[in-house]
Amino acid sequence: MPIEKTPNETRAAPVLDWKSLTLGSPVLAALPGPARRVTRLLDIPRHASVFNQGDHPKAMFFVLSGDVRLVRRSSSGGETILQRTRRGFLAEASIDQPAYHCGAIAAEPSTVLAIPRGAFKALSVEAFRDGWIAHLARELRRVRAHSERLSLKTARERILHFIETEGERGAIDLKQSKKDWAAELGLTHEALYRTLAQMEKRGELIVEHSRLTVR
Template sequence: MLSGEVRLVRRSRSGGEIILQRTRHGFLAEASLDQAAYHCDAIAAEPSSLLAIPRTAFSRALTITQFRNGWIAHLTRELRKVRANAERLSLRTARERVLHFIETEGERGVVNLGQSKKDWAAELGLTHEALTACWRKWRTAGN
């Protein structure tokens, strides 16, 4: 991913969009590397530029120790992100989810979202209205 934003999505049984991955930089769809076909759709959320790497070339690169070790480190970081997101989605309140996001994704209590509040709400598993209400309470309380 060179620029823009791409999301890997599936549709729920009710037709809703389930975002499996959202990226603005780095790799996309690495979980499907060993699969014959992708099990989701890639949708550009904004104009985007991507670099396609042929599977055979990537597989050959994995035979190089330094590249393979870097790839393992990348996958480890991605796994930690997925686990943090699963933990966040298990929290009951909007306030808890927002605080968790700031703690895990921010630096010194500051987060640069790089997305709309509506998209952030979806990432937090909240409605836009619930996030807005949480935000208002927070600001009113002086946080």
């Protein structure tokens, strides 16, 4: 059962320290008082669901800490990671949908804010609206890059595309296991390990633990 439906995992809204919670997030900082007063704080255990595919959206979620992922499972049992959030909004595109098209699972113990759907959709404060539009534009660019990456045919192309779009100056420090990264790339972990080894052997890539550098 999704965590949002479990009352004993919720800490009462009056104890929320909004000054510290909103650090680094201009959009969250602009959240008006009425919405703040009905926002809940949820503690999500590892591997627990924030919501399941097919559930009716009841809140807008903001990940404060941990790692929450949008996952879609195929009929064959395979998984594709559609979004990975360590700090930021989750499943923004579902706020006006009748049902979620994927599930949200905590890859590690996580803390999440749940802003009731009605309160969130009623927001019209200019500072919040402008920040929200800018946030959605950034998220759209991220989703487009992810979609473009998954359309590439080979594992090598997907690896290079990820480093180019998510890293800096041809290098990236992975903040997840290679097995989780493989799922995000739409690959099996065996295919990822094999391709990394081949690229390293050919001198295309330097692999130093979690740091990858294109040569």
